[in-house]
Amino acid sequence: MSIDWEVFSKGINVALLGLAGVFTVLILFYIVTKLLFHFGNKMDKDNSNPD
């Protein structure tokens, strides 16, 4: 069995970029969730305060 190092190096690129991509997207989801919570709570407060 011979290893195709060219394919392996492409695989390393896909693995690194892929894992970095997954982390990036989920970090963005984290930030978005925090922001949504911030504004959601603010809206709830405004709605519950008739003044």
Add this chain to the structure above:
Amino acid sequence: MEELLKGILGINGGTIFMFIIAGILIYLAIAKEYEPTLLLPIGFGAILANIPFSNALGSDGVLSILYNAGIKTELFPVLIFIAVGAMIDFGPLLKNPFMLFFGAAAQFGIFATMLVAILLGFDLPEAATIGIIGAADGPTSIVVAQKLAAGLIAPITVAAYSYMALVPIIQPPVVKLLTTKNERLIRMEYTEVKVPKSVKLLFPIVVTILAGLIAPSSVALVGFLMFGNLIRECGVLERLSKSAQNELANLVTILLGITIGSTMVAEEFLKPRTLLIIGLGLVAFIFDTAGGVIFAKILNLFLKNKINPMIGAAGISAFPMSARVIQQMATKEDPSNFIIAQSISANVAGQLGSIVAGGMILALVPTFM
């Protein structure tokens, strides 16, 4: 007479072997209740496909028609995503969004297994397809396999669903190996947070747009999952939400399972590489679990309030099995330690992470081919 005997005369070793495999899948589904909703239809589909001269296959065969209409077009897995989205409650994750990081870390197995598969002689698209078994997410595995290596769809799907059912057997030894008793005893504080309705409504919309902009190839996966979730959360489509969770899920599952089973034709399935793929699937689940646990241990080096590293293992997509396994392990070490809320949050994050990972694979692999 010859016409009547041609089926019997057409039986060969491969046919018998496939009947045995189909029988094992049906046995596991019924007797062991391992993912019965899929393993049973897959097993029966395999029987239909391997009966010599089966008219269920071929250009006019009903299973071939279902395959072309539902799998080749990705229609069935995408419809399943609507159902799954309608079933998922993102509440636990929204209460504890930090757990999203574990949903990312536990996808490590996908990429690590892809590299192992390349070392074993598979080409890049095949290796990536094998790695995606580690997504622990059947529909994502099917979509990726269909796009990158359609010939591997049967072993990939069988491995993905089988290992999902085997999470209670696969994860505990890996977690134990990577953690000390003191780490497994770590308690985590939990404060109940109310999730505003607006957050539950906006989350699926914003996530779809965000994921779609970064990885357009994930739009079908993420988009339909979130569409299902929006139907659930909007509060005015209860009838549709229930239909998605029940009728749609059941109907598509029946068709998806039997159609996948029909791809298990002896000539294609009985190859040494099938065993290798199924073995690599196990490697993917082990690497996923290890990735999540090790990530939690690394975070603990910097955090004041330590995380129980077992939570990291719940970052895989097998929901709610993985969260339950982690809670059982915690209870075994200390019956008064409850980390189920955090485990469920990580597990829900894993469902998102696996789909995003699938999207990344679909986006990246063609650019390196």
